[in-house]
Amino acid sequence: MLRVIAExxxxxxLVLWVVATLTFLMFRLMPGDPxxxxxxxxxxxxxxxxxxxxxxxxxxxxxxxVIYMWxxxxxxxxxxxxxxxxxxxxxxxxxxxxxxxxVVSLVLAYAIGIVVGAFLxxxxxxxxxxxxxxxxxATRAAPEFWLGMLVLAVFAFHLGWFPTGGAVSPGGTMGGVxxxxxxxxxxxHLCLPAVTLTLFLxxxxxxxxxxxxxxxxxxxxxxxARMKGLSRWSIVMRHAARNALLPVVTAFALGLGASIGGNxxxxxxxxxxxIGRVLVGAVQASDYPLAQGAFxxxxxxxxxxxxxxDLAYAWLDPRVSVGARR
Amino acid sequence: xxxxxxxPFAVAGVAIYAVIVAAAVLADRVAPYNPTEILRANxxxxxxxxxxxxxxxxxTSSGMDIASQLIFGAxxxxxxxxxxxxxxxxxGTVLGxxxxxxxxxxxxxxxxxxxxxxxxxxxxxMLVLASLTRPGTGIVVFTVTALLWPNTAxxxxxxxxxxxxxxxxxxARVAGCSNxxxxxxxxxxxxxxxxxxxxxxAIGWAILAEAAASFLGFGDxxxxxxxxxxxxxxxxxxxSRGAWNWFVPPGVAILAMVLAGFMISRGSEKLxxxxxxxx
Numbered sequence: 188m189l190r191v192i193a194e195x196x197x198x199x200x201l202v203l204w205v206v207a208t209l210t211f212l213m214f215r216l217m218p219g220d221p222x223x224x225x226x227x228x229x230x231x232x233x234x235x236x237x238x239x240x241x242x243x244x245x246x247x248x249x250x251x252x253v254i255y256m257w258x259x260x261x262x263x264x265x266x267x268x269x270x271x272x273x274x275x276x277x278x279x280x281x282x283x284x285x286x287x288x289x290v291v292s293l294v295l296a297y298a299i300g301i302v303v304g305a306f307l308x309x310x311x312x313x314x315x316x317x318x319x320x321x322x323x324x325a326t327r328a329a330p331e332f333w334l335g336m337l338v339l340a341v342f343a344f345h346l347g348w349f350p351t352g353g354a355v356s357p358g359g360t361m362g363g364v365x366x367x368x369x370x371x372x373x374x375x376h377l378c379l380p381a382v383t384l385t386l387f388l389x390x391x392x393x394x395x396x397x398x399x400x401x402x403x404x405x406x407x408x409x410x411x412a413r414m415k416g417l418s419r420w421s422i423v424m425r426h427a428a429r430n431a432l433l434p435v436v437t438a439f440a441l442g443l444g445a446s447i448g449g450n451x452x453x454x455x456x457x458x459x460x461x462i463g464r465v466l467v468g469a470v471q472a473s474d475y476p477l478a479q480g481a482f483x484x485x486x487x488x489x490x491x492x493x494x495x496x497d498l499a500y501a502w503l504d505p506r507v508s509v510g511a512r513r
Numbered sequence: 514x515x516x517x518x519x520x521p522f523a524v525a526g527v528a529i530y531a532v533i534v535a536a537a538v539l540a541d542r543v544a545p546y547n548p549t550e551i552l553r554a555n556x557x558x559x560x561x562x563x564x565x566x567x568x569x570x571x572x573t574s575s576g577m578d579i580a581s582q583l584i585f586g587a588x589x590x591x592x593x594x595x596x597x598x599x600x601x602x603x604x605g606t607v608l609g610x611x612x613x614x615x616x617x618x619x620x621x622x623x624x625x626x627x628x629x630x631x632x633x634x635x636x637x638x639m640l641v642l643a644s645l646t647r648p649g650t651g652i653v654v655f656t657v658t659a660l661l662w663p664n665t666a667x668x669x670x671x672x673x674x675x676x677x678x679x680x681x682x683x684x685a686r687v688a689g690c691s692n693x694x695x696x697x698x699x700x701x702x703x704x705x706x707x708x709x710x711x712x713x714x715a716i717g718w719a720i721l722a723e724a725a726a727s728f729l730g731f732g733d734x735x736x737x738x739x740x741x742x743x744x745x746x747x748x749x750x751x752x753s754r755g756a757w758n759w760f761v762p763p764g765v766a767i768l769a770m771v772l773a774g775f776m777i778s779r780g781s782e783k784l785x786x787x788x789x790x791x792x
Contacts, residue, residue, distance in 0.1 A: 470644040
């Protein structure tokens with residue numbers, strides 16, 4: 188197992204390095220001068236040159252690359268063009284909001300998906316199934332932000348039960364992470380975005396759980412359990428569900444990585460001050476150190492979670508030998 | 514079309530596609546108005562009108578006909594969906610074929626490349642690319658292609674791994690066929706159905722990607738798409754005004770088209786791979 192971990196972590200570092208390099212190239216080599224968007228045309232050449240120098244943009248590309256990598260390795264993302272604050276401060280402020288939204292929604296979605304999926308496998312071919320499967324498919328086919336718009340229109344604008352956006356009520360201030368987690372107002376604002384994300388995410392675990400349950404129920408050890416005279420419910424829940432959970436756990440880890448990036452639209456619809464919204468704002472304002480930092484952070488979470496999913500799979504299922512996959 | 518019999522899911526999917534294709538082809542004749550024309554009613558700009566006989570789905574905040582926008586939106590959806598799906602399938606199939614058949618360093622290089630691509634977050638990458646170049650449908654198609662080919666390539670690769678050990682491949686090799694001929698003349702037709710399956714899902718992803726890009730303000734402002742309509746509605750208080758007739762139909766159209774892709778692929782899966790069983 189240790190060798191497997193070392194191998195996967197080595198691979199992880201390699202992928203992280205390539206992703207960081209791609210990001211660097213994406214932001215430097217694109218047509219157009221990134222500073223043009225942000226520097227006011229009224230600046231004279233001297234001010235412009237001074238600004239370029241302060242961001243290190245006057246140096247040759249390879250030198251910029253070395254500096255970039257060195258800073259990245261130390262967790263330094265540079266200074267935001269517009270907000271005059273270190274990018275890392277802005278990102279660390281937004282990351283907890285995204286993390287809370289993602290984790291709460293994922294846990295809810297997987298809890299619902301696993302239970303309903305197992306139930307649907309149990310009640311295979313019933314009328315319930317004929318309704319539930321198309322509904323689960325439909326929530327995966329709907330644009331995420333449109334689900335958010337519907338939820339907003341019904342629960343915030345029409346019924347007035349929930350706030351229409353943001354993470355704090357007007358006049359309130361957003362404190363540190365622990366202060367936020369302890370405030371009822373924060374959780375109150377979290378409800379609608381979390382419900383939307385849960386709705387969007389539950390389809391995958393539901394369908395996955397059902398499919399693997401059906402597969403597992405055909406296995407020999409289930410026949411064995413049945414021959415021992417165990418009740419059907421006990422067979423499904425204690426014997427089959429445990430074995431069917433494996434792919435679902437992997438999907439959970441993958442989902443955690445993917446939805447940090449996918450939250451971009453949900454956070455925009457609900458004005459939720461998370462990292463996705465930081466990225467959108469920075470990209471729209473051409474604040475490219477901030478956009479680059481947010482992008483790298485989202486990508487890193489994705490890559491790390493991909494590795495975690497791989498390791499979890501190998502750890503949970505001894506039948507999988509990691510080396511054999513390549 | 515006989516293969517559709519007994520596959521209600523696939524039939525429904527094909528029916529949805531038929532409606533969308535018809536709308537796209539006949540948009541000029543079916544749509545009551547020009548989708549970007551500012552209309553007037555009673556000598557005033559027809560803003561926020563509800564559903565009526567004149568305006569089947571009402572009008573937008575700037576006085577444009579929603580039904581006409583919806584019909585013309587089918588064109589953009591089909592264009593984006595089909596070009597992206599075709600590109601994803603073409604690149605994924607060729608790379609999967611090369612990796613699976615040639616093996617060795619080619620396989621290693623392609624697999625590594627796929628790993629890196631899977632480490633790029635989809636929407637953020639599209640946003641950054643769109644902001645650094647010119648926003649529009651071109652960048653959407655490019656991103657979908659560049660980021661989704663690994664899924665197809667992986668499946669095709671594993672399929673090719675098993676196909677290349679078959680006796681008829683050996684026979685072709687003995688008969689003096691070149692590698693290229695074996696790959697593209699003998700093996701390719703065998704994996705095409707699988708590739709098409711992934712293509713039908715990729716159409717859906719492309720349309721969702723276009724909608725998200727438009728919603729975030731990186732769509733093509735000149736083209737009339739369902740995503741642009743939703744962005745317009747969101748930005749112009751359709752939600753607080755309760756203008757359901759404005760923000761519900763485009764979402765339903767996107768949902769229907771993506772769902773149709775899922776249903777066709779689920780239905781045809783059983784026909785193409787009867788071994789998978791009926792679950």
